[in-house]
Amino acid sequence: MDHMQHPRRKRLIVPLMIATVASLALVGGAIAFVRAGIYNVGADDPHLPATYAVLEQLREASIQARASKLEVPKDLMSQARITQGAGNYAAMCTQCHLAPGMGPTEISRGLYPAPPNLTKETVDAAEAFWVIKHGIKASGMPAWGGSMDDAYIWNMAAFIQKLPTLDAAEYQAMVASSGGHSHGGGETMPHHDGAAPAGGDHPHPPGTPADHHAPTAPATGGHSHAPGTPPHDDAPAKPAKPAHVDPPGAPPHTH
Template sequence: MKSTSGILKSALTLLILVALGAGIFIWSGVYNIGADDPHMRATHMLLETLRERSIESRASKLTVPDLSDPAKALQGAGNYNAMCVGCHLAPGMVESELSKGLYPAPPNLSKYPVELAQAFWVIKHGIKASGMPAWGKSMEDAYIWNMAAFLQKLPTLDANQYQAMVASSGGHSHGGGESGRDLEHEVATNSEAAHDDYEGVHSHESGEGDEHNDSDSGHHHDNAAMQAEDSVANAKNAEAHGHDDSSKDQAMTTHTHADGTVESHPVKPEVETDDGHDHKH
């Protein structure tokens, strides 16, 4: 029989080889991490067991509050519709782009209930690498418990009953439900104000809606701008050629450049030369 030390050495060697092999496998990039390529069966079973046992062990330590008041589930209905329905669906709802694209696929919670404490724990803490966010970072526990209460009723509802609960819920105006602020109304109001601001700037720039502008105001502004540009161009040309305003009283000559530009210059006065003779007679 092998000695105890020999067994320990063999086990340690095996662990080192396994760790080395796992490191090479991970570093090689051979594993396809794409969400459209399912895990290997063994990997899937391992992760499923890991997730279920992790949630169960933590949810079992929670104390479930009294959720018998129908108003609690009703409030949770609005928040579920605002925050969860895109992935976890609703009665009569077909698969969404999110529910189709996520892997592992989010469960259709309109088909079966989730145990209260587990529902609360998952909503609050989320699940790593699954697309399930930790809503506890933005929601108080009371509102999360209300959503958990609603999840108990959800599988018993048809499409009309579901819509009726959402429509009468106080939670659907704000994703978190904490403050009672109607963020949907605020967003719509801010968007409308921004649109009005844009329209005001646009109409001012284009001359639309200005009672002081006639129907030709757009052309008037364009012509004025063109005239201003011409004035600047002429001033630059005059400066480049050393001309001043006194040239307008002089005789002018015109010539055309190779690029088609027409330019005018004052005629230079003839300079008399002294040839040694007296021309005054």
């Protein structure tokens, strides 16, 4: 009986050995490919179409799976939420996602994958909340949840729903009435009395720049470019910041 089974065992062992050798060769080839630096990680060298398609599907499926578990506030599209979210959008998002009447910026042109122009695209509110809070790996989209309370993130998600319907004048008027950059997560501390700390208009946690708003342009003309390049205005002028008012749903602050 053993003698009769031996040829069958041999027929099974040989394919297994071939499969094992092939697998080891693939792993070794993958390691060699990574270590050789063959793949160009430069943002100005696009992925192959198949690679991009897989990454796009992975991103969309990941966001949808997590956003579907969120409970959207019933008053999300209240005017108070939309207006408050406008100030944070103007301060934190326009350099990548633009604003009505605003052309591409150096940042939006240089990022890959290109950030969506939110003046022309509508993003599901729950998905917008999840992305703003958690960010997206290797995309340039930061996770704002570490410094921003959920109520303020929902307000930004609400504003993003409204943004494609606004023209430049309507956008500027809404930002002007928003209360400015304020999101209660420790990065911006509101000042009801209008007094600003000595270091700027609000304190920052250790390790962050003194102020991440656009710097004041110097008398020489501000942001200069190499000779022969035309000057440009990357972003619309920011309106004066009125006194802070806590948005709907936001936790109270102790000053």
